[in-house]
Amino acid sequence: MRFKPLLTLFLIVSFAGPLFAADTIKIGDINSYKNLPAHTIPYRNGATLAIEKINASGGVLGKQLELISRDDQGKPAEAIKIAEDLFSREEVSLISGTLFSHIGIALGSYAAKNKKLYIAAEPLADALVWAKGNRYTFRLRPSTYMQAAMLAEEAAKKKDVKTWATIAPNYAYGKDAVSAFKNALKKLRPDVEFVGEQWPALFKINAGAETQALLQMKPQGIYNVTFGSDLAKFVREGTLRNLFKDRLVVGLLTGEPEYIDPLKDEAPEGWLVTGYPWYDIKDSTHQEFVASYRKKFNETPKIGSIVGYNTMMTIEALLKKAQSTDTEKMVEAMKGLDVNTPTGPVHYRAIDHQSTMGAYVGWTTVKNGTGIMVDWKYLDGKNYLPTDAEVRKLRPN
Amino acid sequence: MMGELLEVKHLSKSFAGIQAVNDISFSINRGELVSLIGPNGAGKSTCFNMLNGQIKPDKGSVRINGRETVGMSPDKIWKLGVGRTFQITATFYSMTVLENVRIALINDAQKLYSFFARTEKLYHEEAMNLLEQVGIVDQRDRLCGILAYGDLKRVELAVALANNPGLLLMDEPTAGMSPKERVALMALTHEIVKTKNIAALFTEHDMDVVFNHASRIMVLARGSLIASGMPDEIKNNQMVQEIYLGASFT
Amino acid sequence: MSIYAVQFLIGLSDASVLFLTASGLSIIFGVSRIVNFSHGSFYMLGAYIGYSLIGDSDNPLIFWGGLFLAAVVTGLVGVLVEIVLLRRLYHVPELFQLIATFGVILVIQDLTFMIWGAEDLLGPRAPGLTGSIELLGALVPSYDIALIVLSPLVLVGIWLLFYKTRWGALVRAATEDREMVAALGVNQNLLFTGVFFLGCFLAGLGGAAQLPKGGANLLMDFGIIAEVFVVVVVGGMGSIWGAYIAAIIISELNAFGILFLPESSLVMMFLAMAVILIARPWGLFGKSESMEHKPPSEREDLTISGRKLPWNWGWLLLIAVLLVIPWFQIDFVMTLVIEMVLLSFFAATLHFIMGPGGMVSFGHALFFGGGSYAVALFVNYLQLPMSVLLIAGPAVTMVFALLVGWFCVRLSGVYFAMLTLAFAQLAWSVVFQWDSVTGGDDGIIGVWPTGPAEDKIVFYYLVITLTSLSLYVIRRVISSPFGFALRACRDSSLRSRAIGIDVRKIQWIAFTISGFMAGLAGSLYVYSKGSIFPTEMAIPRSFDALIMLLLGGVQSPVGPIIGGSVYTFLIDYITRFDYWRLLLGIMIMLLIVLFPRGISGIFSSGIIQRIKLLGQSE
Structure with a gap:
């Protein structure tokens, strides 16, 4: 008898879910809301905003959209379990979300195995659509490869910078980011030389020692991939020890509000970065997005916000095109899907399921006590992807 | 040829510069029930722990049945046929009295490393016999963790007897018992020593017990052996009286 | 040459923050024997509170006063935790306090998030020390120098407190021998509360002092805890000097590691810890202590004595329920049940060494994750079938367990736990950073069952x-x-040896069996998920198993099953809420305070007794 209360509770919770299913199209949203809230909550806000807008205009296929958000605890195995739960009990039509690359890859593998649609919003790993790409996984945000290629193109224009050192967190994303930048830059500038690499453990940077080690290499250019608290420490130590003086520093993602805002007036100046200058984008759809976002959440948008918003825009366009929530039909509709977003038109490539959403590349400066990007331009993602032949080689089967 | 069962030569041990046991030598033969007495801190327990392998002597030698045991661990010394009871009882608190004895019997039969046998079916009779010998059959299903101190001493004795030892080392075997129980337990020990022709070395605070049962007495004071002899000789030894027994000696 | 000198200075200034935090943990452990896993949370709190107190002020008085005040406030929060929670737990086994402090971590995490928000906060700079000075031909931040000076000052302060005050003498006495202080008639509660204040004060000071070098963020607590434990264990638990020297050793190792082996940072630290513990089991300045397993305050459930097992029908019922689950054809229920079953299995393997064996391992995830990784690597590189790998996976972890166990069984108690933790972290850091082989944090995917078990229902039954x-x-x-021999070794190693039991050998074998079994659980687990990531080998996974055991009741043979199921289910359910960590943390604390014998304890003390009585009256 001792199992009875447990069992009863278990059965109630297990089977009650579907009974309350309403007439909506459900979207399962999985993200690391507890591990990296600074990055994931803006994402959810952006997504929520989009859903509200879509529903206010009558929804899709005559139904309202419903976003069911779940925290994956930063664990891939947990994310897979939640995906299964969302499909089997909540009866969602597709899943979207995730920031961490390894969780994205895990969900991609789950999607392929179970033949479910997964729209990866933020994970940057190249493998997600290439080496480990599959029929059921699509990605919105420009990948590591694309953003590194954009930065390399700009960096290559600085003819007098010939020796480079890199610093990146010691895990898959950092390694991808470094090798993508190296390859891209070498291709454009065979004369450059990479004189050293530093690999601090993620969120455990020993900034003083790393800075000193970089100084020792005497590079003309530094490629930075560190972010979050690592970046703050690195910038402080680097400034104090004159590491950045008279050097070209290139920072991947450093211009994104998530990373540059916390640095306030200590934000590095004169770095070449990818980021999101939401304050400076004149496009009216975008300005409308910024206004309604600020009104609703009483905060400024982050890159996560716009990615969340664009993800839901993608799903709306997808459902309109597929006219169905059948997975196979949705997958076919995703291939070559065109979406209009506040950041411009986005195209989901049929060949590798990568969207052509681009990135903003510019130079950092400090204005009114905040780091911002100036002299920026929006680079369309479609110009920074490998050729079709190369993609075919990268993708399995 | 049969030499002495236990032969100790020049045994010494110091802790942090304090000489706990200082160059003691003695030997014990089969059939002897020898008592080691001395005031608190005289080095009795240290001595026992060196004989049994818990403490490694600084120098000296211990031979059991002719085998040098210095440097051996207690479990190896046990294999030479040494049973031990402790001053502060050490039993398996989560097991019943019967199980405590049983596990010792199982190990003696070299069946400790069987992973699927049902323990409760092993050596029941032998275990019961031992419990009967020490007189705690009625307590057999009680956990040692809740047993009275005197009973624990009995359990320890039963456990120590499990491998038919040639040498029994008993550190205050009757502590916590009533005078009547003490006499009974020592009588039992005496009988076992005689019938099985083994040797026993014990420490004891109760002088009645010592003088009534020991066939020989050794006196330890400040780490040194100051006297050794028959009970009567010790009783009359001037030095022992002064140093150890003092006025309270009757 | 000067580069090395500069690097040495950097190591010294890093050591400073590490020492401040670690010394607090060491003091707390020394006196109360509490392994305070929430120490990192107090460090984090110190940083956040310091941030709020100092603000943008340019006044050095406000800055340094703010640091001090932040430490005081953190200390007071510590006092609150001690009085409300830990004080109720001094009489229960150490493990319970450990899990309680795990609950504290969760609560502080969510509260900090509620109060200060999600965004990383950039720390204020120390007024007057914002620049750098030229030293040995390099620029050295002046605040680094301040830190290098600060920690010896604190060290001297602690020394004066301990050796020149009566309170300090009592603390030292308590560190040497707890029973003695109790015998002296000292108010132990007051002493422990005071010590906890001091420990948390130091953690808070460490957190606040690092503000100018970084700031405050929500990952700080877990970020520093492993390092702090390494320092305390390497230095010798309870030794302040040990903490100082060890902090310097570890920091210098990191600083020079960056220069020579930039990719090996994590591995080096845990390798150093394992080596030092093997050579000096009680750390550099720690003293060996006799560690006879103390009898638990309540009797062990006697069912494991091998008598007639009253749970037999309960098992059968459970298996019967499990067998009909697939009939409902709900994929997720099957998934959840598989996870419950496998995590219970994992918990049971830990219970085997922890319950009957008395060996508390903090690193059991090494074998669980190890089994998963062994299978995943074999699949990835050799494409072996599942039938082979369900033997090969556990075989690999068995070999691990043989190696690790050989070192670990020489120790006992907290030191055993710490060495297992060191090995597990070593393995984790290798898996995490050796990405060319293990895929790093991207893990290994595509490990699905082969053969008949490709069908989910078959796999379920398997x-x-x-x-x-x-x-x-x-x-x-x-x-x-x-x-029985294993329990004998736990109950009294002295008696065990005296009846000829080779204690280390018995424990070594048990550890190996447990490692094999945990490897089997892990091997099945990887097939159920189709992928494996380093998180399955990390500290939280080891803790999951400990919490499950605690939830179920450590001394009960059914504990792991109940605990594993309830915990898995609870996590699945509770993570739907926004503040689930807060909720879970509070639940863990309540459970420990109210039901130290776990869920099975509630049953066996109440309901089961009544059922038994009913049975007898019939």
Whole structure:
């Protein structure tokens, strides 16, 4: 008898879910809301905003959209379990979300195995659509490869910078980011030389020692991939020890509000970065997005916000095109899907399921006590992807 | 040829510069029930722990049945046929009295490393016999963790007897018992020593017990052996009286 | 040459923050024997509170006063935790306090998030020390120099407190011998509260002092805890000097590691810890202590003595329920049940060494994750079939367990736990950073069952069958002569040796069996998920198993099953809420305070007794 209360509770919770299913199209949203809230909550806000807008205009296929958000605890195995739960009990039509690359890859593998649609919003790993790409996984945000290629193109224009050192967190994303930048830059500038690499453990940077080690290499250019608290420490130590003086520093993602805002007036100046200058984008759809976002959440948008918003825009366009929530039909509709977003038109490539959403590349400066990007331009993602032949080689089967 | 069962030569041990046991030598033969007495801190327990392998002597030698045991661990010394009871009882608190004895019997039969046998079916009779010998059959299903101190001493004795030892080392075997129980337990020990022709070395605070049962007495004071002899000789030894027994000696 | 000198200075200034935090943990452990896993949370709190107190002020008085005040406030929060929670737990086994402090971590995490928000906060700079000075031909931040000076000052302060005050003398006495202080008639509660204040004060000071070098963020707590533990264990638990020297050793190792082996940072630290513990089991300045396992305050559930097992029908019922689950054809229910079963299995393997064996491992995830990784690597590189790998996976972890166990069984108590933690972290850092082989944090994917078990229902039955069989084997072993010998070694190693039991050998074998079984659980787990990531080998996974045991009741043979199921289910359910960590943390604390014998304890003390009585009256 001792199992009875447990069992009863278990059965109630297990089977009650579907009974309350309403007439909506459900979207399962999985993200690391507890591990990296600074990055994931803006994402959810952006997504929520989009859903509200879509529903206010009558929804899709005559139904309202419903976003069911779940925290994956930063664990891939947990994310897979939640995906299964969302499909089997909540009866969602597709899943979207995730920031961490390894969780994205895990969900991609789950999607392929179970033949479910997964729209990866933020994970940057190249493998997600290439080496480990599959029929059921699509990605919105420009990948590591694309953003590194954009930065390399700009960096290559600085003819007098010939020796480079890199610093990146010691895990898959950092390694991808470094090798993508190296390859891209070498291709454009065979004369450059990479004189050293530093690999601090993620969120455990020993900034003083790393800075000193970089100084020792005497590079003309530094490629930075560190972010979050690592970046703050690195910038402080680097400034104090004159590491950045008279050097070209290139920072991947450093211009994104998530990373540059916390640095306030200590934000590095004169770095070449990818980021999101939401304050400076004149496009009216975008300005409308910024206004309604600020009104609703009483905060400024982050890159996560716009990615969340664009993800839901993608799903709306997808459902309109597929006219169905059948997975196979949705997958076919995703291939070559065109979406209009506040950041411009986005195209989901049929060949590798990568969207052509681009990135903003510019130079950092400090204005009114905040780091911002100036002299920026929006680079369309479609110009920074490998050729079709190369993609075919990268993708399995 | 049969030499002495236990032969100790020049045994010494110091802790942090304090000489706990200082160059003691003695030997014990089969059939002897020898008592080691001395005031608190005289080095009795240290001595026992060196004989049994818990403490490694600084120098000296211990031979059991002719085998040098210095440097051996207690479990190896046990294999030479040494049973031990402790001053502060050490039993398996989560097991019943019967199980405590049983596990010792199982190990003696070299069946400790069987992973699927049902323990409760092993050596029941032998275990019961031992419990009967020490007189705690009625307590057999009680956990040692809740047993009275005197009973624990009995359990320890039963456990120590499990491998038919040639040498029994008993550190205050009757502590916590009533005078009547003490006499009974020592009588039992005496009988076992005689019938099985083994040797026993014990420490004891109760002088009645010592003088009534020991066939020989050794006196330890400040780490040194100051006297050794028959009970009567010790009783009359001037030095022992002064140093150890003092006025309270009757 | 000067580069090395500069690097040495950097190491010294890093050591400073590490020392401040670690010394607090060491003091707390020394006196109260509490392994305070929430120490990192107090460090984090110190940073956040310091941030709020100092603000943008340019006044050095406000800055340094703010640091001090932040430490005081953190200390007071510590006092609150001690009075409300830990004080109720001094009489229960150390493990319970450990899990309680795990609850504290969760609560502080969510509260900090509620109060200060999600965004990383950039720390204020120290007024007057914002620049750098030229030293040995390089620029050295002046605040680094301040830090280098600060920690010896604190060290001297602690020394004066300990050696020149009566309170300090009592603390030292308590560190040497707890019973003695109790015998002296000292108010132990007051002493412990005071010590906890001091420990948390130092953690808070460490957190606040690092503000100018970084700031405050929500990952700080877990970020520093492993390092702090390494320092305390390497230095010798309870030794302040040890903490200072060890902090310098570890920091210099990091600083020079960056220069020579930039990719090996994590591995180096844990390798150093393992080596030092093997050579000096009680750390550099720690003293060996006799560690006879103390009898638990309440009697062990006697069912494991191998008598008639009253749970037999309960097992059968459970298996019957499990067998009909697939009939409902709800994929997720099957997934959840598989996870419950496998995590219970994992918890049971830990229970085997922890319950009957008395060996508390903090690194059991090494074998669980190890089994998963062994299978995943074999699949990835050799494409071996599942039938082979369900033997090969556990075989690999068995070899690990043989190696690790050989070192670990020489120790006991907290030191045993710490060495297992060191090995597990070593393995984790290798898996995490050796990405060319293991895929790093991207893990290994595509590890799905092969053969008949490709069908989910077949796989489900396979999991149930293998787990039931293994649990049956574990139970048989526990009631076998070997199991009795294992309990004998736990109850009294002195007595065990005196009746000829080779204690280390018995424990070594038990550790190996447990490692094999945990490897089997892990091997099945990887097939159930289709992928494996380093998180399955990390500290939280080891803790999951500990919490499950605690939830179920450590001394009960059914503890792991109940605990594993309830915990898995609870996590699945509770994570739907926004502040689930807060909720879970509070639940863990309540559970420990109210039901120290776990769920099975509630049953066996209440309901079961009544059922038994009913049975007898019939």
